[in-house]
Amino acid sequence: MDLNRKNYYSNEADWQYMSVSQFKDFMKCEAATLAKLKEEWKPNSDDTALIVGNYVHTYFESELAHEEYIDENRQVILKKDGTERAAFVQAIDMIEALEYDDFFNFVYQGEKEVILTGDLFGTEWKARIDCFNYDKGYFVDLKTTRSLSQRYWSERYGGYVSFAEEYGYIMQMYVYKQLLEKKFNKEVTPYIFAVTKESPPDISAIQIHPARYDFEHYTIEEKLPHILRVKMGEDAPTACGKCEYCRKNKRLSGFIEIEDLLNT
Numbered sequence: 065m066d067l068n069r070k071n072y073y074s075n076e077a078d079w080q081y082m083s084v085s086q087f088k089d090f091m092k093c094e095a096a097t098l099a100k101l102k103e104e105w106k107p108n109s110d111d112t113a114l115i116v117g118n119y120v121h122t123y124f125e126s127e128l129a130h131e132e133y134i135d136e137n138r139q140v141i142l143k144k145d146g147t148e149r150a151a152f153v154q155a156i157d158m159i160e161a162l163e164y165d166d167f168f169n170f171v172y173q174g175e176k177e178v179i180l181t182g183d184l185f186g187t188e189w190k191a192r193i194d195c196f197n198y199d200k201g202y203f204v205d206l207k208t209t210r211s212l213s214q215r216y217w218s219e220r221y222g223g224y225v226s227f228a229e230e231y232g233y234i235m236q237m238y239v240y241k242q243l244l245e246k247k248f249n250k251e252v253t254p255y256i257f258a259v260t261k262e263s264p265p266d267i268s269a270i271q272i273h274p275a276r277y278d279f280e281h282y283t284i285e286e287k288l289p290h291i292l293r294v295k296m297g298e299d300a301p302t303a304c305g306k307c308e309y310c311r312k313n314k315r316l317s318g319f320i321e322i323e324d325l326l327n328t
């Protein structure tokens with residue numbers, strides 16, 4: 065299966081390829097991710113955050129892509145009178161914060177929305193890169209986030225982390241870097257441009273110390289074989305017991321002690 069804009073996020077593509085977001089989903093809850101893959105269950109989540117993110121992304125991709133995206137999501141983006149809903153008035157602020165920044169414009173040059181696939185850790189991965197500058201050997205990922213300095217407690221990292229760790233962006237940058245370097249046979253540096261949903265939005269250009277990649281490499285190496293077996297139906301999926309899917313299927317079987325509330 066060859067990937068393109070239309071089928072990149074399809075269920076078929078998710079079966080055929082591993083992706084960073086699928087891997088992250090499996091790490092969060094195997095049972096929910098498998099049920100989603102099998103199309104037995106769909107998260108009931110509000111898509112607005114995702115659509116705001118794509119709205120910002122397509123703006124920097126091309127005028128055509130942005131117009132098409134607004135057309136496809138007209139009902140979410142626009143009110144009946146044709147003006148933007150509050151979340152998208154905010155999204156326009158986010159776009160402008162980047163658009164009027166000289167450093168952003170200087171760096172955000174290259175091929176947009178590059179789709180690529182490749183073998184890593186013995187399986188085929190898919191990736192979609194916001195902006196790839198082949199000549200200068202770097203790529204850029206745009207991230208929309210709540211705040212640049214918000215702290216999140218992370219079990220995986222064993223401490224408080226930034227949004228970049230919490231949302232698996234270091235892992236994502238590591239995988240994309242590997243895929244690009246394998247395909248183009250040259251060193252490629254990832255950068256993140258983050259823009260916040262605050263008013264006015266905060267912006268940041270972020271680089272990643274290469275030492276951080278070791279931990280991501282180790283995590284994938286350790287967890288991927290089991291995740292692939294779960295995906296192929298060879299290992300039983302583990303339920304996290306806390307997510308939307310698990311809460312929906314929860315049945316009590318006895319008491320827990322107060323201490324278990326924070327330990328499960």
Ligand SMILES: [Zn+2]
Nearest residue numbers: 093304307310
């Ligand atoms: Zn779960």
